Amino acid sequence: MKFEDIKNICVVGAGNMGHQIALQSAICGFKVKCFDINEETLKKADAFVDSYLPGRVEKGRLTAEQAEAARNNIQFVNDLELAAGDADFVIEAATEILELKRKIYADLDRIAPRHAILATNSSAIVSSKIADATQRQDKVVNMHFFNPALVMKLVEVVKGPHVSDETADLTMQLSKTLQKVPVLLKKEVDGFLLNRIFAAISREATWLLEMGVAEVEDIDNACVYGAGHPMGPFRLNDLTGLDLSYIMRMEKFRETGNPADLPNPRLVEHYMKGEYGEKTGKGWYDYSKK
Numbered sequence: 001m002k003f004e005d006i007k008n009i010c011v012v013g014a015g016n017m018g019h020q021i022a023l024q025s026a027i028c029g030f031k032v033k034c035f036d037i038n039e040e041t042l043k044k045a046d047a048f049v050d051s052y053l054p055g056r057v058e059k060g061r062l063t064a065e066q067a068e069a070a071r072n073n074i075q076f077v078n079d080l081e082l083a084a085g086d087a088d089f090v091i092e093a094a095t096e097i098l099e100l101k102r103k104i105y106a107d108l109d110r111i112a113p114r115h116a117i118l119a120t121n122s123s124a125i126v127s128s129k130i131a132d133a134t135q136r137q138d139k140v141v142n143m144h145f146f147n148p149a150l151v152m153k154l155v156e157v158v159k160g161p162h163v164s165d166e167t168a169d170l171t172m173q174l175s176k177t178l179q180k181v182p183v184l185l186k187k188e189v190d191g192f193l194l195n196r197i198f199a200a201i202s203r204e205a206t207w208l209l210e211m212g213v214a215e216v217e218d219i220d221n222a223c224v225y226g227a228g229h230p231m232g233p234f235r236l237n238d239l240t241g242l243d244l245s246y247i248m249r250m251e252k253f254r255e256t257g258n259p260a261d262l263p264n265p266r267l268v269e270h271y272m273k274g275e276y277g278e279k280t281g282k283g284w285y286d287y288s289k290k
């Protein structure tokens with residue numbers, strides 16, 4: 001496939017990441033169908049587009065014509081056959097559970113045209129764990145966006161051993177066309193690039209908290225005002241979702257059986273109370289008091 005042949009993008013999952021990846025793709029001129037199994041999520045995502053685009057026009061970031069074109073480019077649908085049937089490139093951003101993703105990839109392999117690339121936005125699952133659910137392993141690749149996907153520039157493209165040069169090249173090119181800055185990982189590695197670095201920071205931050213050395217806000221402030229980070233690890237976790245961290249740690253534990261990989265007790269406590277961060281109004285911080 002040539003890059004110019006990529007016209008239709010299917011995004012699977014309209015949650016935190018999926019709806020923003022879909023909208024960015026629509027703004028950049030692709031015809032996008034975004035699929036989710038949850039009707040409420042689809043409605044919320046559609047309403048977000050209606051509020052986001054006029055805001056960009058007001059701020060002078062998009063012309064009224066560009067906003068209208070983006071609106072016409074994007075559809076939120078509850079039917080995977082419709083979403084992926086004519087896709088040239090699929091970006092999967094569904095819940096971070098390996099078995100669920102493998103089922104989605106088996107379905108996508110049946111539905112999407114043979115030439116279509118199937119990219120996963122997974123934060124931690126390397127594509128070699130998913131690729132063999134399809135008959136097109138050379139076209140299954142990691143394409144890891146960062147949250148919020150409309151804003152953050154970095155995309156990590158991971159070239160697993162099964163990924164063809166063409167797939168990696170096209171994924172890098174698509175990332176650039178989506179106005180992102182892609183980095184290429186030549187090997188699969190747990191946590192990719194940035195999350196490995198963040199994991200080290202977050203491990204230390206959690207240790208400091210657990211040992212009673214400092215409170216959440218002071219640890220975050222140290223990172224912001226001493227290291228110049230835009231936000232500290234706990235504030236960032238509230239943005240990305242404590243539920244995602246919990247699920248990722250549990251997945252890792254299931255894989256390794258190592259108790260050191262279990263989520264830490266404070267994270268478990270928040271998770272059990274349904275305190276997932278900004279999206280539920282409470283996580284490490286309480287947003288109801290704003």
Ligand SMILES: NC(=O)c1ccc[n+]([C@@H]2O[C@H](COP(=O)([O-])OP(=O)(O)OC[C@H]3O[C@@H](n4cnc5c(N)ncnc54)[C@H](O)[C@@H]3O)[C@@H](O)[C@H]2O)c1
Nearest residue numbers: 013015016017036037038041093094095096122123147240
């Ligand atoms: N949240 C982040 O900061 C972040 C950053 C980068 C990558 N990711 C990755 O993006 C993916 C999605 O994460 P999220 O934070 O958007 O989660 P989310 O829970 O906000 O969204 C996941 C969506 O997937 C949908 N879904 C579940 N099963 C499905 C199926 N069979 N078909 C279609 N949709 C299905 C859910 O209904 C939900 O709307 C995960 O793989 C995660 O690792 C997340």
